Amino acid sequence: MKYNILGKNIEVTKGLENAVIDKLHKLDKYFNDQTPVQVMLSVEKQRHIIEITIPFNGQILRGEIDGKDMYAIIDDAVAIIERQIVRFKNKLRRRHRGNPVSFAEDFMGVDYDDDELLKIDRKKQFAIKPMDVEEAIMQMELVGHTFFVYRDAQSEEVNVVYKRKNGTYGLIEPIVG
Template sequence: MRFTIVGKNIDVTPGLKAAVEEKIGKLEKYFTPDTIANVTLNVDKERHKIEVTIPVKGKIIRAEQISNDMYASIDLVEEVIERQLKKYKSKLVDKMQAEASNFKKEFIDSEYMDDEEIRIERMKKFDPKPMYAEDACVQMELLGHNFFVFVNAETDQVNVVYKRKGNTYGLIEPEN
């Protein structure tokens, strides 16, 4: 496993780099050696945040943790990713393509209990109305939802607005 470590508002000291490589390196048992883990360390006042993204075969494994100590955040994020891998192993790995994946054969062949089966409990159909992203955010707030699907009046494509941490909003739109 290789690492790309970036610091925002923090210098990535040799100690931090070693801590990231040691802790996140524990995940090497799941991945092939050419897998890249992208790590971003960010400090904002007393908030020490680590974000880890690991692209694997068309999917992205992502976790972030925030604490008042960067080393604690590093410890926590490794546990989160390991739980994700074990929980969603059957959904992440297609046994038919094991040779071509980023995962090690031992991980693919191992058995993990899938504690929580993914179930869709409710399906809703609606006719999305053309509107601007800002209007979609207002509509989302009025409905009390965390996201809202709409047709963007500027692009005529289906978009999604969603609430982010810190009372901000995000917009998801297709590339084409």
């Protein structure tokens, strides 16, 4: 794998870089040598954050975790990526067969039963009424959820507002095209 390790509000020392690469070697059995891996290490106040992103063929595997000790959370972030790989292996394999930036052949030889892993446990239906983003945020807060689906009053498109970990809000808008 090709590593790109960056730091935000933290100096990426050789020791820290070696620790990250050492832990990421656990993922070598899943990917080939050309797979890019981006690691962002950052510090916000007393919180250390590691984000591992592995983009390939339009798909993105991403693991993010925070904690008080950067060295301690590296294992957790790698474990998140590994769970995603194993859980979605068969589906990802069908989409990326024959591509040079792909999974390692040894990993592809083992089958996992992903039918049980991707099971819808509950289904909800609700009417979507037109509203603006502020009303959608208020509705989300009133029902106590971390996201809310609504139809934008201006564009008539279905949008999603969500609450981010840092307490701010995000908006997902479709791109028509």
